[in-house]
Amino acid sequence: MKLLDRYNRVTLVTTIIVMVITGIIYYQTISWILTNQIDKDLVVEEHEVFDYVKLNHHLPQVFDSNDQQISFSPAVPGAVTRKFINTNYYNTKEKGNESGRGIISSVMVNGKCYRILVVESKVETEDLIQIIFGITAGVILLLLIVLLITNRLILTRLWQPFYTIMKELRLFNVTDTTDPQKVNTNIDEFEELTLAVVSMASRVKNDYKDLKTFTENASHELLTPIAVINSKLDTLIQTENFSERQSKLLNDLYMAVNKLNRLNQSLLLLVKIENRLNDEKELINLRALLEELLTQFEEIFQDKQLKLVCTINDASIYANRYLAEILLNNLLSNAIRHNYRGGEINIVLTAESLSIGNTGEGDALHEEKIFNRFHKSSGSEGSGLGLTISRQICENFGFLFNYRFQKPYHTFVVQFNAGL
Amino acid sequence: MKILIVEDEQGLRESIEEYFTEAGNICETVSDYKAAIEKVNLYRYDCILLDITLPGGSGMDILKSLKEHNHQDGVLIISAKNSLDDRLDGLNLGADDYLVKPFYLSELKARVTAIIRRKSYNGSNQLTFNEITIDLLGKEVRIGKQQVKFTRKEYALLLYFIANKGKVVSKNAIAEHMWGDSIDIADNFDFIYSHIKNIRKKLVEAGCRDYIQAAYGMGYKFTDS
Numbered sequence A: 001m002k003l004l005d006r007y008n009r010v011t012l013v014t015t016i017i018v019m020v021i022t023g024i025i026y027y028q029t030i031s032w033i034l035t036n037q038i039d040k041d042l043v044v045e046e047h048e049v050f051d052y053v054k055l056n057h058h059l060p061q062v063f064d065s066n067d068q069q070i071s072f073s074p075a076v077p078g079a080v081t082r083k084f085i086n087t088n089y090y091n092t093k094e095k096g097n098e099s100g101r102g103i104i105s106s107v108m109v110n111g112k113c114y115r116i117l118v119v120e121s122k123v124e125t126e127d128l129i130q131i132i133f134g135i136t137a138g139v140i141l142l143l144l145i146v147l148l149i150t151n152r153l154i155l156t157r158l159w160q161p162f163y164t165i166m167k168e169l170r171l172f173n174v175t176d177t178t179d180p181q182k183v184n185t186n187i188d189e190f191e192e193l194t195l196a197v198v199s200m201a202s203r204v205k206n207d208y209k210d211l212k213t214f215t216e217n218a219s220h221e222l223l224t225p226i227a228v229i230n231s232k233l234d235t236l237i238q239t240e241n242f243s244e245r246q247s248k249l250l251n252d253l254y255m256a257v258n259k260l261n262r263l264n265q266s267l268l269l270l271v272k273i274e275n276r277l278n279d280e281k282e283l284i285n286l287r288a289l290l291e292e293l294l295t296q297f298e299e300i301f302q303d304k305q306l307k308l309v310c311t312i313n314d315a316s317i318y319a320n321r322y323l324a325e326i327l328l329n330n331l332l333s334n335a336i337r338h339n340y341r342g343g344e345i346n347i348v349l350t351a352e353s354l355s356i357g358n359t360g361e362g363d364a365l366h367e368e369k370i371f372n373r374f375h376k377s378s379g380s381e382g383s384g385l386g387l388t389i390s391r392q393i394c395e396n397f398g399f400l401f402n403y404r405f406q407k408p409y410h411t412f413v414v415q416f417n418a419g420l
Numbered sequence B: 001m002k003i004l005i006v007e008d009e010q011g012l013r014e015s016i017e018e019y020f021t022e023a024g025n026i027c028e029t030v031s032d033y034k035a036a037i038e039k040v041n042l043y044r045y046d047c048i049l050l051d052i053t054l055p056g057g058s059g060m061d062i063l064k065s066l067k068e069h070n071h072q073d074g075v076l077i078i079s080a081k082n083s084l085d086d087r088l089d090g091l092n093l094g095a096d097d098y099l100v101k102p103f104y105l106s107e108l109k110a111r112v113t114a115i116i117r118r119k120s121y122n123g124s125n126q127l128t129f130n131e132i133t134i135d136l137l138g139k140e141v142r143i144g145k146q147q148v149k150f151t152r153k154e155y156a157l158l159l160y161f162i163a164n165k166g167k168v169v170s171k172n173a174i175a176e177h178m179w180g181d182s183i184d185i186a187d188n189f190d191f192i193y194s195h196i197k198n199i200r201k202k203l204v205e206a207g208c209r210d211y212i213q214a215a216y217g218m219g220y221k222f223t224d225s
Helices: A005-058 A123-158 A161-173 A188-236 A245-275 A286-296 A297-304 A321-337 A388-396 B010-020 B033-042 B059-067 B084-092 B105-120 B150-161 B170-185 B189-205
Strands: A068-074 A084-091 A095-108 A113-122 A282-285 A307-312 A318-321 A343-347 A351-361 A399-406 A407-416 B002-006 B026-030 B046-050 B072-078 B096-102 B125-129 B132-135 B142-144 B144-147 B169-171 B212-215 B219-222
Touching: A005 A068, A005 A095, A005 A113, A005 A123, A005 B046, A084 A113, A084 B072, A123 A161, A161 A188, A161 B033, A188 A245, A188 B010, A188 B105, A245 A388, A245 B010, A245 B170, A282 A286, A282 A321, A282 B072, A286 A297, A286 A307, A286 A321, A286 A343, A297 B189, A318 A321, A321 A351, A351 B142, A388 A399, A399 B059, B002 B010, B002 B033, B010 B026, B010 B105, B026 B033, B033 B059, B046 B059, B046 B150, B059 B072, B059 B084, B072 B105, B084 B096, B096 B105, B105 B150, B105 B170, B125 B150, B132 B150, B150 B189, B150 B219, B169 B170, B170 B189, B189 B212
Parallel strands: A307 A343, B002 B026, B002 B046, B046 B072, B072 B096
Antiparallel strands: A068 A113, A084 A095, A095 A113, A282 A318, A343 A351, A351 A407, A399 A407, B125 B132, B132 B142, B142 B144, B169 B219, B212 B219
16 A cells, blocks of 8 residues: 555544544534524523513413414423423424424413423524534535645655655666665655665675675685696696596596586686676677587587577677677587487577577476576586576676577577667 | 796696606796796796786786897796786787686696797798698698698697697596587587597508507597607
8 A cells, every 4th residue: 555545544534533523513512502592582482471471460372473382281280390392393384393492381370370382493593503514514525635635746745755765776786886876855764764775785785795706706716726636637647557446536536626617717707797897898790609609519419419400690799709608608508418318409590689499308497596596407517607697698788588498498598689 | 848837836836847847848937926037037938837926926027027128938827817808918918828727737738839839930830740740830730741631620639639748638628628618518528539539540541650548538648659
């Protein structure tokens, strides 16, 4: 729920409750005052009757006056108590009952006791109350509408800095070189928020930078020992007379060092791409590059008896040559590595995109996971960084990098002009 | 040939020295900037293997000093810095080649041999190993008078073997030399075997001795002994 809606709902409900309560009080007060007024009229009438009886010693003649009816009836002395009642008033002109207010009293005329009933119509009073009530309701409605509109206008404007900050946050990327902009506002809370966001962003970036520097340094420091191991192995195999078992062990060592080295190089490369250290771009003839690589891989295709299906058109990209080579190399390597003997590799290069698909065992890969560092399919001999690097390179170039699956083909697609 | 090894890491320095020390080669080693600059100012070498990060200074400065004095020594940079910039800087300053750590000693040897060959065989461009004669410009191989046709990869592999003659060259080293980084996708190196079989066959058919020996399944050795 939006803050504005929430806010509106709360103000609306409280306003209505308060208004209803005031309305009730208002209604009660007005009707009490008006009933009081009528009661006074009735008392005046009663006194007129008393005065008349005192003067003339008989009951006055009963007649209909404006909205007032008087009636007398004989009564037992002492049985009548004086009180006000709500009763019906029979309007002779309109031939209908209206609500009325009456007084019951008694008078002694020549030793005989009479009950007096004076009734007055309350129609006018009620009309008055209705008018007052209507006006009040109108005012309430007007007030609510005005409240809603001003809330909307003011709040939207007030919250503008908030939305700007949100936008900055959404665009935030730790690998970006630019910091989020400080949002200009004279509202303290937003001022604090934007300051917090800016400082948080720079802190996160610093941490990330530290981490990257650490990775880079660590990988760098590893290079020398790996180089020493490698050179010692090279020296070791020059000594003669190895048993079969020993040479098997040495082979395994070679493989392991090789793998370690690759892993290390991949980490260094990843840091470098993220640091955008390879920014020298040039126009690359992708077709030539791809064909060159395919020749390079020729023996491996043959060795694994892979069938190559190529549709290669002319395509050029403006990018870093070194990274472009790595990207193609990674995609082709994956297509070979995750293929089965006698499988197929489909390569389609157009001016807009490059797709490399391979037959492979298993179902669709988990698209979110495959780009994670060190995510490997079971039995993969790779470093687990190939796709991460490929995606980083694509991001660096502004390309779109996607995975598609259509059994049994796993296909990776690079779209060159995704940003346009 | 006379080689200077400038490398601060003892283990690596010793391995390189051992690998390069053979009949007809003189290897000298230094481990820091000061000793290195003294050596290169006093003596001339066929090739200098130069590490960039050295105690006391940068290998780049040694390279600069060499070029300022117009010394013609071949220079191969061996560095842990694999950034393109460093590579270009080194080559722009006049280094002949650039090799990134870690490397196979056989690869280092092949590169050094290529540098020395370029420097010393001015004009002739002929490489001879017993009855094998290779015209480096025309990329032609002859056994005696008979020309043998090799594919591009076979030719490269033969050169690699000759540069590392008498040494066991591991299959990994061969694979990386021939196919570069992409090679890690191959689960086995059977396809190397077929290349080597072809080279062998072509050489022997042309009347050449079979110099290639398999070494315990780890690699191959090109030797006439």
